Amino acid sequence: MAAIELKDVSKRFGNQTVIRNLNLWVEDGSFTVLVGPSGCGKSTTLRMIAGLEQVSDGEIRMNGDPINHLPPGKRDVAMVFQNYALYPTMTVRENIEFGLKNKKVPKKERQQLIEEITAVVGLEAYLDRKPSTLSGGQRQRVALARAMVKKPKVFLMDEPLSNLDAKLRAQMRTELIELHKKLGTTFIYVTHDQVEAMSMGDKIVIMNEGEIQQATEPMEIYQQPANLFTALFIGTPPMNIIEKDKIPQLHSHNKDIVYVGFRPEKVVLSNEPLEGGLTLPAEIVNREILGHETIYQMEMSGIPFKVKHYDHPLEEGMRLFAYIAYKNLYFFDREGRRMEVEENKADLQTVAGGVRVCP
Amino acid sequence: MITVEKMLKIVEWTGLAVITLIFVFPFIWMMITALKSLPETVVFPPEWIPETWMWSNFKVAWSSGPFLRYFFNSLFVAVAILVLQILTMVPAAYAFSRYQFPGRGFLFGLTMAALMIPPQITFLPVFLQMSEWGFINSYIPLILPYAASAFGIFLLRQSFMQVPEELIEAARLDEASEWRIMWRIMVPMARPVLVTFGLFSFIYHWNDYFWPLVMTNSDAFRTLPIGIAMLKDAEGGIAWNIVMAGNMILVIPILIVFFVAQRQIIRAFVYSGVK
Amino acid sequence: MSLNTLRPYLMVAPSLIIFLLFFIYPIFYMIYLSFTSWNLISPDKTFVGVANYVELFQSQDFRQVFFNTVIYTVLTVFLSLTVALLLALWLNKSSAIYGIVQGAIFSPYIISLVSVSLLWMWMMDPQYGLLNWVLNLFHLPPSPWLTHTDTALLSLVVVGVWKIVGYNALVFIAGLQSIPKDLYEAAALDEASQWATFARITLPMLSPTLFFLLVVNTIASFQVFDTVQIMTQGGPVNSTNMLVYYIYEYGFDFFKIGYASAAGVVLLVIVGVMTVFHFRFMAKRVHYR
Numbered sequence: 046m047a048a049i050e051l052k053d054v055s056k057r058f059g060n061q062t063v064i065r066n067l068n069l070w071v072e073d074g075s076f077t078v079l080v081g082p083s084g085c086g087k088s089t090t091l092r093m094i095a096g097l098e099q100v101s102d103g104e105i106r107m108n109g110d111p112i113n114h115l116p117p118g119k120r121d122v123a124m125v126f127q128n129y130a131l132y133p134t135m136t137v138r139e140n141i142e143f144g145l146k147n148k149k150v151p152k153k154e155r156q157q158l159i160e161e162i163t164a165v166v167g168l169e170a171y172l173d174r175k176p177s178t179l180s181g182g183q184r185q186r187v188a189l190a191r192a193m194v195k196k197p198k199v200f201l202m203d204e205p206l207s208n209l210d211a212k213l214r215a216q217m218r219t220e221l222i223e224l225h226k227k228l229g230t231t232f233i234y235v236t237h238d239q240v241e242a243m244s245m246g247d248k249i250v251i252m253n254e255g256e257i258q259q260a261t262e263p264m265e266i267y268q269q270p271a272n273l274f275t276a277l278f279i280g281t282p283p284m285n286i287i288e289k290d291k292i293p294q295l296h297s298h299n300k301d302i303v304y305v306g307f308r309p310e311k312v313v314l315s316n317e318p319l320e321g322g323l324t325l326p327a328e329i330v331n332r333e334i335l336g337h338e339t340i341y342q343m344e345m346s347g348i349p350f351k352v353k354h355y356d357h358p359l360e361e362g363m364r365l366f367a368y369i370a371y372k373n374l375y376f377f378d379r380e381g382r383r384m385e386v387e388e389n390k391a392d393l394q395t396v397a398g399g400v401r402v403c404p
Numbered sequence: 405m406i407t408v409e410k411m412l413k414i415v416e417w418t419g420l421a422v423i424t425l426i427f428v429f430p431f432i433w434m435m436i437t438a439l440k441s442l443p444e445t446v447v448f449p450p451e452w453i454p455e456t457w458m459w460s461n462f463k464v465a466w467s468s469g470p471f472l473r474y475f476f477n478s479l480f481v482a483v484a485i486l487v488l489q490i491l492t493m494v495p496a497a498y499a500f501s502r503y504q505f506p507g508r509g510f511l512f513g514l515t516m517a518a519l520m521i522p523p524q525i526t527f528l529p530v531f532l533q534m535s536e537w538g539f540i541n542s543y544i545p546l547i548l549p550y551a552a553s554a555f556g557i558f559l560l561r562q563s564f565m566q567v568p569e570e571l572i573e574a575a576r577l578d579e580a581s582e583w584r585i586m587w588r589i590m591v592p593m594a595r596p597v598l599v600t601f602g603l604f605s606f607i608y609h610w611n612d613y614f615w616p617l618v619m620t621n622s623d624a625f626r627t628l629p630i631g632i633a634m635l636k637d638a639e640g641g642i643a644w645n646i647v648m649a650g651n652m653i654l655v656i657p658i659l660i661v662f663f664v665a666q667r668q669i670i671r672a673f674v675y676s677g678v679k
Numbered sequence: 680m681s682l683n684t685l686r687p688y689l690m691v692a693p694s695l696i697i698f699l700l701f702f703i704y705p706i707f708y709m710i711y712l713s714f715t716s717w718n719l720i721s722p723d724k725t726f727v728g729v730a731n732y733v734e735l736f737q738s739q740d741f742r743q744v745f746f747n748t749v750i751y752t753v754l755t756v757f758l759s760l761t762v763a764l765l766l767a768l769w770l771n772k773s774s775a776i777y778g779i780v781q782g783a784i785f786s787p788y789i790i791s792l793v794s795v796s797l798l799w800m801w802m803m804d805p806q807y808g809l810l811n812w813v814l815n816l817f818h819l820p821p822s823p824w825l826t827h828t829d830t831a832l833l834s835l836v837v838v839g840v841w842k843i844v845g846y847n848a849l850v851f852i853a854g855l856q857s858i859p860k861d862l863y864e865a866a867a868l869d870e871a872s873q874w875a876t877f878a879r880i881t882l883p884m885l886s887p888t889l890f891f892l893l894v895v896n897t898i899a900s901f902q903v904f905d906t907v908q909i910m911t912q913g914g915p916v917n918s919t920n921m922l923v924y925y926i927y928e929y930g931f932d933f934f935k936i937g938y939a940s941a942a943g944v945v946l947l948v949i950v951g952v953m954t955v956f957h958f959r960f961m962a963k964r965v966h967y968r
Contacts, residue, residue: 097573118579130570135594143588144578195578420776423766427845430785434798436888447810458842473746479952492697493689503687511691521706524902524923525947528930528939529705529712549701552785582686609789613905618927619932633909636797644801651794658789669789674849675920679874 047107047121047198047231048073049094051398054103056089056255063089064255067103071199071248076225076232080239080248083249084240086255094200096120096232107198117262118147123192124201128182128208131176131191137163141191148195162194165224182213190225202234204239218245239279243267248277251275273381276306282340284375285350286310292348295323299376301384307377309353313368322370329363343367408492425595431655438462438649445644463636468646469512470571470623471653473630481546481616481627482609486602488551496552497560498586501570534619546627550609556601563594600672603665607658607672627665689763706947712940719934724870731941741915741925743813748921751832752900755839762840763847768881770848771855784845792842792905799838800825800910825911828918835906835919843899847892851875854888855881895959898950 049071049312056064060264065085079087092098094105096117104111112120114360132140138159144167145155163169166186176184183379185205192200200219206214222245227234236242242249243263250260258278259271270276270284289295292305307323318324327350331342341352341359352367359365376384433591438461440454451618460611499505500512525529567590575585591598615628620626635650636642664671691904699742713731715724735741766784768775787795792966802809803824826835855870882889904923907913913928920928921940929939 095573095577097576117573117576120578125572125578126570126574127570128570130568130574132571132575132589134595143575143580147579147581147584191578192572207493414709419769420780426778427784427787428839430798430802433967434794434801437801446807448807449815450807450809466960492693496694499690505684505687508687509732511695514695514698518702521702521900522902522949524904524949525706525943525950526702526709528926528936528943529708530701531930532712533705533708551698552697553695554698554702557694594782605788611789611793613791613793613909618931629791632700632797633793634918636800636909647797648801651797654791655794658791659786662782662786662789670782670785670849673785675787675847675852 046073046229048109048232049104049233051090051094052104052106054090054184055095055106056086056092056098057101059070062255063216064093067255067257069250069257069260071231071233073108074229075248076222076246077250078234078242079235079250079252080236080242081252081258083237084254085239085252085318087250087252089203089237090252091233092122092139094120094199095122097124102331121198122201123195123197124203125185125188125192125205127204129176129188129205131184131187133176136173137168137187137190140176140187141194144191144195158194165193173371174184178244181343182217183210185217192338193228197230198230199231199233202232203235204236207236207238216341219244240281242397243279251278253278258286259322270375270383272383273304273306273341276377276383280308280310282351282353286377287348287350289376290326292323294325297386299377299384299386301378302386306377306380307350307369307373309372311369312352312354313370314341314352314354314359314365315368316365318366318393319368322368323374325367325369327365327367329359329361329365330360332358332361334358383388383394417677422589431659434648434651435643438652440645442643442645457629457644461645462652465646465650465653468635468638468650469631471628471631472627474628475653477543477546477625478610478628481543482606484543484547485550485609486605488547489515489553489556489605490598490602492552493560494586494591498590500557501561501564504541515554515557519558520542523549523615527615531618540567540619541622543625546616549615553601555603556605557569559597559601560594563597564590567593582641599668603661604672605668606662607669610658680868691708709940709943709947712937713944714733715937719836719936722888724937727937733939735941735945736940743917744922744925745918745945747832747917748901748903750868751836751839751903752897754833754836755843755900756893756896758894759840759844759847760889763844763851763892764885765854766844766848767851771852781845781849785849785963786845786936788846789843795842796906796909799841803834824920826915827924828915829914831919833913835903835910838906838910839900839903843896846897850892851885854885858884860943881960889966892961894953894960898957899951901946901949901953907927 046149049069051067053177054064054067055062067090067108069071069084069090069315079088079090089098093100096112096119098111107120135143141159141162142155145158150158159172163172166189168183168186168190171179171183173188176187179187181198188205188216205221209217221232221234233310239289246263248260249263249266251258251266253274258267259275261269266275266279270279273286277286285308286304286306289297289302289305295305313319318326325345327342327343327345330344330349333340333342338355339351339358341354343350343352350367376386378384436452436454439457440451440461441456441458444451496515500508500515520575530545530549531540534540539545539548571589571593572585575589580588597671598623608629611629611635612627616625616627620630632647632650632654635647638646697825712724714726714728716727716730717724720761745882761958770781770784781814804812805821805823808824810824814821825831853895862884863876866880871879903921904927906925907919908927911919923946926942926946927940929935929942933939
């Protein structure tokens with residue numbers, strides 16, 4: 046068990062900086078997910094923790110001790126790779142045993158450990174098979190077993206589910222969550238899939254262009270996005286962002302507000318304007334019926350936005366009022382940072398329905 | 405009724421038979437001659453079947469020189485070369501395929517240069533060097549210059565480059581030393597290439613005449629091809645039945661290997677040349 | 680320096696020491712020797728400048744040897760490539776019988792040149808040889824084969840071709856099999872004649888293979904030695920003496936090390952030029968891919 050700390054870590058390849066002054070605290074025993082678009086530096090961060098990449102600047106600590114100088118094998122971490130990276134010429138048993146042998150674990154103990162681990166992941170029947178004869182899910186389990194058998198302080202996982210089909214992925218997701226609970230070890234998990242991140246992590250680190258955008262619990266990320274990037278990254282469809290100037294219904298004294306955002310699923314559609322929120326007259330231009338939900342493409346005098354509803358589908362071409370409660374509105378400044386305007390919500394008044402204003 | 409198609413088939417099959425005969429019959433002729441008596445070799449037109457099969461020819465050939473020694477030398481030299489080549493080429497190929505280090509391009513260039521320099525060019529200076537060092541009349545000049553194979557490094561490097569980097573990283577996380585990664589991960593994955601190379605190297609050195617001819621001048625270190633070639637220098641003219649019997653001793657091991665592993669051998673020589 | 684920095688150098692060192700000692704250094708040593716006069720026995724190597732080269736280029740013998748080598752190479756390469764291409768086109772089929780024939784034509788290639796030389800020497804025996812019996816069968820006059828200046832070099836060509844043609848054919852077959860099948864299907868849809876298909880698709884697609892074989896065969900033929908040494912010793916009257924054998928003779932029979940080295944340098948230059956040619960072509964090929 047271990048906490049990991051990255052202090053002012055930078056990584057350059059040649060003259061290209063891929064990670065810039067990264068500071069991250071990974072709680073002992075947490076399930077931390079690094080998520081972001083490809084090229085955001087999440088995998089590089091993970092690989093630096095593993096020791097597969099050297100840091101260009103800064104320090105990585107495990108339980109307070111710097112580990113920069115340690116080779117990968119000495120860091121007490123285990124990694125599950127995207128393509129599993131099983132040794133193809135070894136049997137399942139040999140794959141799992143390899144690290145133990147390198148650590149000079151006595152034979153008896155090795156056998157015991159292997160038995161123990163294979164029982165956990167359900168691989169008893171396949172111990173003498175070569176990885177090439179196994180299915181994707183079974184290979185995934187071998188990769189997990191190989192990582193688990195070393196009893197590492199930290200598990201590192203680099204998009205381990207991305208090669209599985211959708212059904213198996215969902216199943217493995219649950220299994221990983223359960224595994225984390227059972228082991229209680231620190232998991233650091235890299236993915237580009239926000240759904241995976243939200244459903245698995247107890248802490249989510251959103252990265253973009255080598256910088257951390259936000260690092261906190263899933264619900265907080267959803268409810269309190271730190272900036273436009275985070276707001277747009279989490280949620281399907283993503284949050285609607287509209288320039289404030291284009292919403293004449295919204296008046297505010299706060300000159301710093303440049304963008305206004307609201308989530309598609311927080312919009313109430315009604316035939317009449319409602320009080321206590323922002324009301325936008327709009328038309329349904331398109332709809333996408335997904336069965337349990339419907340996504341509407343709406344338009345308000347040329348400005349498009351999306352609405353997600355779970356009710357019975359409405360017809361295209363309908364003219365409605367889209368109502369968003371004040372508490373569901375988000376405000377961003379010119380740089381895209383979210384502004385806390387909770388206390389002066391009162392400042393906000395709508396002119397919806399041709400109405401009026403504040404002081 | 406014989407159709408045109410049938411005719412063509414017959415023509416083609418005859419052609420195939422003739423082609424096969426051109427390449428195979430000399431070996432059969434070698435065998436027939438090896439079993440003839442001496443007078444039977446000096447008749448024209450030649451006799452097809454020997455009257456009595458002279459198995460004793462083999463004994464005569466074998467005992468006309470220290471053939472056990474030659475045979476052992478051939479085997480020892482070919483095996484020693486192969487073992488040393490594998491030991492030197494695996495680390496070299498691993499370094500060339502997986503490490504970035506200053507001078508890598510230059511050193512690999514040197515390797516490729518060695519690949520291009522044939523022994524037919526270097527034999528004289530190498531012989532002079534060896535005799536200066538006092539190594540003539542030992543196994544050293546036969547084995548040492550071939551203890552590393554540029555061709556092998558080239559082939560193996562290609563194969564190592566196919567191994568996904570993730571596997572090596574996984575092994576590093578498994579606390580495997582570089583040495584262990586090399587022999588436990590890389591080498592098993594390159595097994596087909598190593599088999600290919602092994603066949604190539606063994607056959608080449610088993611057959612080699614030129615190098616041992618230049619580098620040896622005593623029976624103690626001569627190899628089988630030299631011994632066989634010397635059979636024809638027997639006093640009182642060439643006894644072809646004995647020469648062919650000796651020839652069989654040299655050819656049969658290779659033909660057996662060829663029948664057992666025809667596919668791999670053809671691949672070893674043909675495809676490794678092309679790629 | 681730490682172990683990590685040194686490691687790659689340590690890994691390549693054993694191989695490179697061998698290469699430097701037995702491939703690279705000897706080249707320079709030979710070039711040095713070619714400017715000296717040395718009989719192997721005396722301890723002194725006298726510097727004689729370009730005298731060896733002057734002697735070499737003025738020597739009637741060397742001119743003939745060089746000429747023999749070129750003739751041998753041109754004939755062997757031309758014949759073995761042409762025959763091999765025809766064989767490849769014919770035998771490039773998948774049924775078992777063709778596989779057997781392919782194996783048969785390849786077999787001489789893996790047999791020691793010693794065996795091949797002795798075997799053909801016997802078959803070319805002017806009195807009792809099998810080949811004259813075959814000629815007789817077709818009512819042709821017997822040939823003196825290796826024993827006459829007119830036929831000896833050609834006889835060596837026959838042996839050289841027989842030895843290598845199977846290898847060339849199999850390389851051609853590998854090349855043929857790498858031509859995408861859909862090209863032929865497209866040609867068939869365009870109603871291309873068999874000849875047009877061959878000239879416009881097969882041959883151009885095969886040209887890298889052809890070039891590879893051309894260079895490899897030329898370099899190999901230029902260094903012919905075993906057949907010469909075993910079958911003719913360069914005779915009769917030098918008619919089959921070729922470069923490597925010439926160097927060998929002057930080095931080990933006449934002990935004219937400087938002179939032999941000068942001949943060695945000539946061979947080095949020729950092989951070097953062909954190799955550079957080969958490499959430039961290969962680089963181009965890689966580039967275009």
